[in-house]
Amino acid sequence: MTSRTPRDSRLRLVRNRPMATARRPAVNRGSRPAPRPPEGTPPPSELARQARAGLTGAVAIAHWAAAEHGAPGALSDEAAARATEALGVSEREVRSDWDRARLIGLIEHHAGTTRPGWRLQAWDRDDSAVLRGWVALLDAWSLACPAPETAEPTAVAEVVEAVPQLLSLLQLSAGPVQISALLDMLRQRVAELRTERCEVPQEATESREPADGAGGAASADDTKDAEDAATLEGLLDWALDALSSVGALTVLEEPKDGPGGPESAGGGPDDAKGDRREAELTALGNWAVWVKLEQICVAAQSPAGNIEQHAPDMLRGCAGLTPGPARAEYRAWLAARPVGSAVVELIDAARGDDALLRGLAFEALRVVGAPAEPNVRAVVDESCLRPYALLWLAEHEGADPDEALDALTREEATWLWVDTAAAISDHGESPLLVRHLESAVQGTVPALLAEVRAVGHPRTVQVLVALAAAHPDPALAKAVRRAAFQVHTGGA
16 A cells, blocks of 8 residues: 555645635636637537537437426436437437536436436537536546456556546547557556556566576566557557547558658557557647647637626626736626626626636626625525535625635535636646645545435536546546446446
8 A cells, every 4th residue: 555545645635715706717817818729620510510420429318308297317227228219329329428418517416316417508609618528428438438347447447547648649640650650658657557556567677687486487578468458459459449439530551651651660560559550630639639739728808898797797707807807897798788787697697507707607706796695595505506605695794704604514515616727627726626625624535425326416526537537636537437437337
């Protein structure tokens, strides 16, 4: 057991502070202009069209679930049979599409039943919602296409951990990459992960002086190395198939130049199939990996352009501003309309599906002050607004912002933590999601995961998958990924 063991992972506690305040770094995009995508990248509308085309099955099962008026949270055999008959596809496709619809956010589970998710409502009209949903599926590729049941769990976790580096190589290569090169990188990355876990490298045993029976030991080591290599090769095939199935890449059975072309030069007839095959990112996959590498932030709109906008668009335009300019923009927006209708418009924006707008709407209501109190008190019983409303009221009544969280129960604070994490996942940068982990009120990672799973936030799986993908600690990321899988499958 090492210090990286998940159950020993401690969270560094920080002073309690309002989550809306904690969110500010996640939306402070500074003045750096957003980098331009690589030449040849399709426009967002075309990328969204491609994403929609690859997810028609998930959308169909989501509409079927909506028509069922309370489909079961877990797809039973009976429900799967009804969906198979209604949609005219196989049961296997139904179950695969069901899982994808959940991971994308097209359907959500509440109190043991399934209902349409916010992303389904925006699917046909909001390209950005479609692209964020597809990226969520890409982040959860190992849940969408589970590893073979016979695969060793530790090896699977190592491959999942290494895949982002393989995707980066594919993106930076700007073209096909031989599977053998990906396999070499996978082996190197897995070796690094094992070194980080303080496992004894195989070379340490091979460098010892031979003794009686050394031949047998060397033979056993060679056998283990061969088995390990075969395991990684098999799991690489699984990862490539999974990433291909979600639309991130394609696997070319022969090089683009043909079996006799320069790409396959030097390969003999006895070469392994991995030496001939190549992998290449799709347009969607290339764009998504580039977004993650560059950590693109949505460019802030000019303040003058936000004042005339409706509340949701105004809040989106202010998302890229630092707190001071944002408050000035809120004041200007409020001054341009009656305070009563402005407050109603802000609260309606907070009721929407975007967690970022929820937090920003209450920041704007803080600028309104006392005139907003009756409207804020009126929404205290609305579950998605309750934590925000209680914090607003506590601060309005004189509580120090650093102590306002005392107004929330542990469950409400955890729900708010997940909602804030969802906002960061959708609009922020990976390091900010990792930093957000430190603002949790729980003292350990296992305690946080247990309470996050129990709180029932509809974005729990997506948040945990995003956190696992972003966190640099392999052991902690593995624990978070396991929790996401358990929530996704409804396990204990």
